[in-house]
Amino acid sequence: MNDPRVALLIEFLRFPSVSTQTEHNQDLVDCAGWIRNRCEAIGLETRIIPTAGHPIVLAKSKPDPAKRTVLIYGHYDVQPPEPLEAWETPPFSPEIRNDRIYARGSTDNKGQILAHILGVEEALKRDGELPVNVIFLIEGEEEVGSTNLAAFLEANREELQCDVIVISDTGMAAHGCPTLSYALRGIAALELIVRGPSVDLHSGVFGGAVANPATAVARILSTLHNEDGHVMVEGFYDSVRPMADWERKAAAELPVTDDLVRELTGVSELFGEKGYSTSERVGARPTAEVNGVGGGYQGEGTKTVLPREAFAKLTFRLVPNQAPEEIIKLVEAHIRKHVPPGVTIEIIPGHGGEPYFFDPMSADGLAAQRALEQVFGKKTALMREGGSIPILTTFRNILGVDSILLALASPDCQAHGPNENFPIDNFLKGIELNQVALRELAKAKSA
């Protein structure tokens, strides 16, 4: 592999830019400097902005007011590489095997953001200009919650004004399958505490006369769903926007089989809300999940206590147009209605996050679909993701624009895990995708 573009990626991947480990602080500074040098070399106006945490790199093409502006977001920080012994080759000594480049950050997110930088470089070299104004915003704190990003966006709102944001930090539905993720679920969290006696009681001496908080928490949790996996909280689905026909069709066409999901999760059989496919259950339907339950004796063997309290930690994944605060209210009312006699409860509302939806049939959405199709030679898969990417809402709220998620990660990229890797082909296609996408997004202007 003598491709100088791959050589550049290898250079980039050598920085151990682990944002959560303070001993790597200088590595993050060095890595940001490397990006700045690269962006300057290709003619972008570049600067490094220090934050309370790790620096942000901002690089802009020469602005032309006649052109649309696309902000390309990425991050140069990486997850910790531990456990080191699980890596076949050291995480910061990139190596090519089976046409993939193995290193921490290869997929998440250095390979993907560098593909965009190199795409811009090629276009500038070839055409002397870009079809759109480009702003690169590359941060160093994505893996630690983008702590300082919102403040930066607020402070630089004017300068960051753009028409649309492009992000390559999501996964392709299958290897080689062009994928546009157009929706992410929101979240609403809540903790339930069920209290009974003032101390743990002897379950022989008092058992039978005093309600058991562990039993009570189970009885409450059992009311959250019916036997078909449908959430039974009154009003829970009222604001759910039904899937459009094209969405159900797109979900049915995703190359994600139940066998694959069973294999990935290790369950004996899948289970979810009746009437929906696995992809729909994960992406397009809200859920009520018990993330943790506890109460009474947790050790080995038996201890005959009637516990004084029990708890459950719940999160609800939300879809458009469910609002976190509204869902918390409905759940609280449901729980209060189902408290068994003899116990008292406390409900502690947790954090919330809006669901995200970007219309892939909008002018920009169609442009993205065309670009993906052109580069990968197949019809673009339209996917709703089950997880949440809070920065999308941050971008929408502060900059007032949508984000297009152009997936370049392979399903078996091992992001966050040992032996993280990025197929060379995805990298090269990413460089091409950047150029085609910017052209298509330029055309979408008039739509």
Next chain:
Amino acid sequence: MNDPRVALLIEFLRFPSVSTQTEHNQDLVDCAGWIRNRCEAIGLETRIIPTAGHPIVLAKSKPDPAKRTVLIYGHYDVQPPEPLEAWETPPFSPEIRNDRIYARGSTDNKGQILAHILGVEEALKRDGELPVNVIFLIEGEEEVGSTNLAAFLEANREELQCDVIVISDTGMAAHGCPTLSYALRGIAALELIVRGPSVDLHSGVFGGAVANPATAVARILSTLHNEDGHVMVEGFYDSVRPMADWERKAAAELPVTDDLVRELTGVSELFGEKGYSTSERVGARPTAEVNGVGGGYQGEGTKTVLPREAFAKLTFRLVPNQAPEEIIKLVEAHIRKHVPPGVTIEIIPGHGGEPYFFDPMSADGLAAQRALEQVFGKKTALMREGGSIPILTTFRNILGVDSILLALASPDCQAHGPNENFPIDNFLKGIELNQVALRELAKAKSA
């Protein structure tokens, strides 16, 4: 208080005979020696039998084959006194306040067993003989599970042959209320493990498509009872012997109010099986209790996992004629019938213990009632206890005899807790009760 009997109790209470703390091993030996000396002084044939743990003291009156034999069981070991700062006066420096003697072991069990020894002493001094043959069996491991008692009984079955056993180690229904506990509940333990995915999953990425073991364990636990607190395991009540009319009447007459139980437990309201009073629920009805439940995230705040497994630790308190093995089978069948889709379960049966019942209307039971009534000047309360005393079954199985529980502990004696105390009056009445009970039990011979 110049009573030499109280002075003896104070001597006895000075030994820090904490059986679970090895630094007190010599104190237990010394304490056993003190009992031997006492028993020898009053003319009993006494010896100390070493065990793998703490020694047993055996003391016998001169046997007369024409007389019945009563074995009086007690223990000289005590619970640890910690937390020491919670004691008003040091636990092994007995002090008299408000006509009570405060010290660790004052009620449990030194005060009660010494009352029997002094009762025998008084009778021998007065009459030169006892109405029955007496065997004192006083062990030093009651607070650590009577580890070596069964082997001792097996090995000395002949020598320990008796007609009935007398134990004063239970509580009076109320202060000054003569109480005969005639039944104790048995127990059957079981652990349930519910398994789903092979690792904790991201509840956003997979939530909705994969069954949640924490939800599943709650759904299973919620089937154990109906809304009225009735256990819904098929066949669970089939072998429960209904309470006799005199039992329900005796339960209704117990001086144990709901207000008192509410105060003791600190609950806002009592709750239990519909159709039964608090005393009946605790003593005469079997229960299904969740002693512990756990799964997923247990720390502070939120972690959005879909846990790989969850567990519940259950115990069932049993009443005559429920058999632990049979109940475990019924519960296992019930659980297997209620496993929600998408998870697998494992059931680990735990220990079992038979319920105990001694007919208080038998000749010995009526003798005990008469003795209690005579000493306390009130009608004897007949009580079923919710807890379990495994040695009763051990005695019945190995020696083939029943145990009569002559309560001397006050409800507010703080046994096992700081400021344990024994009313002087209970101590003196106990000395009297021993003599009256032995006379009555001697008469019961012909019944």
